[in-house]
Amino acid sequence: MHSSSFRDPSGYVFIEEGKVKRIINPIYFKQYFALKNSGFFDKLFKNKLLITHKELSITDKEIVIQPEQISFITYPYEWSFNQYKEAALLTLKLQKYSLEHGFSLKDASSFNITFYKGQAIFIDTLSFDFYVDNSPWRAYKQFVNHFFGPLLLAHYHGAQSLKMMSNFIDGIPTKMIASMLPFKTKLSPFLYSNVHLLSRFVDKYNEDKKEDTRRTTLSKKGQLNIIKTLYNYIKKLSLKEQSEWGNYYNKTNYTDKTFKLKSNITNSWINKLKIKTLIDLGGNDGTFVRLINSDLNHALVCDIDNNAVDYNYRTTKENKEHYMTPFVLDILNPSPSIGFNNTERFSFLKRIQQFTPDATLALALIHHISLSGNVTFEMSAKFFASFSKHLIIEFPQRGDSWVEHLLNSKAEFKEHFNFYNQESFENAYTLFFDIIEKQIINDSKRVMYLLKVKDVK
């Protein structure tokens, strides 16, 4: 059994011969056949809202299905603001459609969604249950903890707060969301009822186990109203900081000659090696990957800056670049493994090792890792060598304006960073890699390297 698949008794995910498969238990047979035979699944497949699957076998004891395989899963704490929004809207859309067809989402976890072929997609096929007339949405609080709360916090405190989700696998606690929102949110009837009052009610009835459950009725119309207003509100939600980044592209100087030369070198190497999958660590808004002129099957583009990733995400949507998956990643602190036994959600390293991209791009990155993060060359070389065969890395030498700026900020400790030079870079990196090619970018203090991981016996 897959280590993240123990919560729901309806079935579980397992991996066989490298393929993700799903067992459905008899307890969920009725739901499964209803969803299948009514055309509900087909409709969601057709609209690309739910990951498709094929049936492998049916017996009295179990049904085995095999979903379409997703090569790299991103988690909520790696999403940019608009990705997060899209995932929230998808959940509401599915709940509305479910209600209209006699079903209801039994949970609303943000981990039920990931990004695939340029859009959010629901991946937990067994989350749909029968709707019981006049019952409220059991996953309402979960929706607030997983989606609405984090988005509100991002709106008021910046997109970085979305990272908090890596500490709360069950979503941000209701009380915490309420306490972190500014006072003026209490004056909005919508926010007051969905967050502040919710928090008070959850607290109030927490102790009272004997509460009469007959009081918990809600018409379908009422539930649809909740869903619709949440949808309208979230759709309009934006980041306060966003305007600052509106012209992100124009702010970054991508037109200079160096950039073009760098792109030409990378392109020739990628074509020569017939690279099909890659990860660009520090990919900013994806401009560089967009300039790659060969057909890539899958490109992961990550950056520490949520706004750059968001800009990239919106661009991929506009250009319909389904091969690109942008996500937020801090190389100096990549996503950890979380959950029970530390195996419910996998670390970035584990997922990227499984993905094993043909090449890793580390452009304009090493000076930040080494000089801002104080990571030694040997440590970074070992890290890069652990997940892909080829590394295309740019080394800005001493004298480069950025390097000088970073070194000068070290003040009296500047000498501690004397190791930062091309020779020690090469010495450390050749412990793990062979240098295939090396090219100086004309008129700059930067050198491009094409490295191949040494064969380990």
Place this chain on the structure above:
Amino acid sequence: MHFLYFDPAIGALIIQAIVATVAAVLLFTKNLMFKVKSFLGIAKQDKQDIFDDINIDDSEIENKPSSDS
């Protein structure tokens, strides 16, 4: 039938009646304002958005009315 593998919190179920009432009022006023604005000719067109509306396309291709009638 429900699989209670997570706690929906009883308070969160009870409160939905209140949340739904607030939602109904909001939707009602939103519609009303839209009608008034449309009547006065000042309704704003939704600008190009990367997200769709909440409805899932439920039409079957076969059932689409033909345009040649």
